[in-house]
Amino acid sequence: MSVGVIVLAAGKGTRMRSETAKVLHEACGRTLLAWVLRAAEHVDAERAVVVVGHQAEAVAATLPRGTDSVIQEPQNGTGHAVRVALDGFDVLPESILVLPGDMPLITGEAVSDLIDHHRATGASATIMSVELDDQAGYGRIVREGDVVSRIVEEGDATDAEKSIGEVNTSVYVFRAEALVEALDQITTDNAQAEYYLTDVIEILDARGLGVTAMTVASELGIGVNTHAQLAEVSGVLRRRIVEDLLDSGVWMLDPARVYIDASVTVEPTARLYPEVYLTGSTTIGARASVGPNVEARNTVIGAGAVVKQAVTVDATIGADALVGPFAYLRPGAVLEDGSKVGTYVEVKGSTVGAGSKVPHLSYVGDTTIGKNTNIGAGTITVNYDGYAKHKTTIGDRVRIGSDTMLVAPVSIGDDAVTGAGSVITHDVPDGALGVSRDPQRNIDGYAEKRRKRAEREQD
Numbered sequence: 001m002s003v004g005v006i007v008l009a010a011g012k013g014t015r016m017r018s019e020t021a022k023v024l025h026e027a028c029g030r031t032l033l034a035w036v037l038r039a040a041e042h043v044d045a046e047r048a049v050v051v052v053g054h055q056a057e058a059v060a061a062t063l064p065r066g067t068d069s070v071i072q073e074p075q076n077g078t079g080h081a082v083r084v085a086l087d088g089f090d091v092l093p094e095s096i097l098v099l100p101g102d103m104p105l106i107t108g109e110a111v112s113d114l115i116d117h118h119r120a121t122g123a124s125a126t127i128m129s130v131e132l133d134d135q136a137g138y139g140r141i142v143r144e145g146d147v148v149s150r151i152v153e154e155g156d157a158t159d160a161e162k163s164i165g166e167v168n169t170s171v172y173v174f175r176a177e178a179l180v181e182a183l184d185q186i187t188t189d190n191a192q193a194e195y196y197l198t199d200v201i202e203i204l205d206a207r208g209l210g211v212t213a214m215t216v217a218s219e220l221g222i223g224v225n226t227h228a229q230l231a232e233v234s235g236v237l238r239r240r241i242v243e244d245l246l247d248s249g250v251w252m253l254d255p256a257r258v259y260i261d262a263s264v265t266v267e268p269t270a271r272l273y274p275e276v277y278l279t280g281s282t283t284i285g286a287r288a289s290v291g292p293n294v295e296a297r298n299t300v301i302g303a304g305a306v307v308k309q310a311v312t313v314d315a316t317i318g319a320d321a322l323v324g325p326f327a328y329l330r331p332g333a334v335l336e337d338g339s340k341v342g343t344y345v346e347v348k349g350s351t352v353g354a355g356s357k358v359p360h361l362s363y364v365g366d367t368t369i370g371k372n373t374n375i376g377a378g379t380i381t382v383n384y385d386g387y388a389k390h391k392t393t394i395g396d397r398v399r400i401g402s403d404t405m406l407v408a409p410v411s412i413g414d415d416a417v418t419g420a421g422s423v424i425t426h427d428v429p430d431g432a433l434g435v436s437r438d439p440q441r442n443i444d445g446y447a448e449k450r451r452k453r454a455e456r457e458q459d
Ligand code: UD1
Pocket: 008, 009, 010, 011, 012, 023, 051, 053, 072, 074, 075, 076, 077, 078, 079, 080, 081, 100, 101, 102, 137, 138, 139, 140, 151, 153, 167, 168, 169, 170, 195, 196, 197, 198, 222, 223, 225
């Protein structure tokens, strides 16, 4: 049985009250539409077509290769959308799988099961339905015994019909030819004055072509029409991600308080403390300990690294490195194995060599630090002169004294030392001490003199 896939994603999503097209809202780092398309990948489809309309270009730009889009203009309802999509098929497949673009909890397994069910019953239409406690807004499945006779939308339903708990998920498999014929007969004679896809059900049933519904776990059928529903589905997706990681051997002190995007990899034996936000291409190595309070975006955290109270963006943290508490790694920060970036330290566009340490209160920007070097507390790389950024190079086994200002461009040789409080404006050769500060002078008896002067002034 050849299958074509149609995903409906042209609607505006008025109830989101958002500038962004509804299907482009994200849950756990993926758009609603991308979640649906991933489920559709389980189907060995001849062709997948996404119906776009509202913000068509922006939506089409997110589609994976091999998925086509067709434009529905104006957006005259779900029935109209499917008709537009069918026009995009040169050859009709035997069956059409329809999916709404706003139902991210649908799984590939459920879609495959629906297709199997459809094949087994030989029906002209197989609807995926769910039983909901709060069915407001959904189309109700009207049955006569086992036979589905029609779907009635909320706005067109009688009170008795509104009380039906079984609702339409907007996932269906149709026999393609029967669908095309039925779509020619639907009208806009309804509460929303739109062509409802749901109306083909009554037409197919009346023609005796057989309509069935397969009920799946209610969670799968949550459609996102509002921000409340977006938050609800995000919570479910988050829980699924966390449960998979727990099953794989990741330790979490409190699984309800970690937030991990679908795109993130966490190796077994890693440890996650509460209030951890992992997004983008972040990967966490084995035995690494992350949190509490870490926000890591597109960050590689190496095996055995410890990261706490930190924000990291586009950064790489080597094996067994230590980060935080209270550190900020900005784009291009590379911490080699066994290095340390400690408390109130910001690193940007810089490499901290293996075994090197920047333990306290420093800014390191556009800098290369060699191996086993120590950067004293309060050191700043002065990389910006108001016009351009300049580079600092620090060698191996260097000891930068506390409160050193390294005015870039500047280079500190291997085994060199800088005196605490120095403003270093010239290169320091290998093994040399660079120091720049006024000699200290002590004024003996100063406190006594000062007290006497104050007493005289009071008289
Ligand atoms: C629809 C179903 C309802 C079902 C519910 C499940 C109809 C008439 N109603 O209602 O039975 O219970 O989904 O969530 O089908 N879309 C287009 N073009 C359009 C209109 C909509 O592509 O002209 C797309 C939307 O972008 C969305 C999907 O179709 O992804 C569903 O549309 P939506 O307006 O959300 O329908 P519901 O009112 O939720």
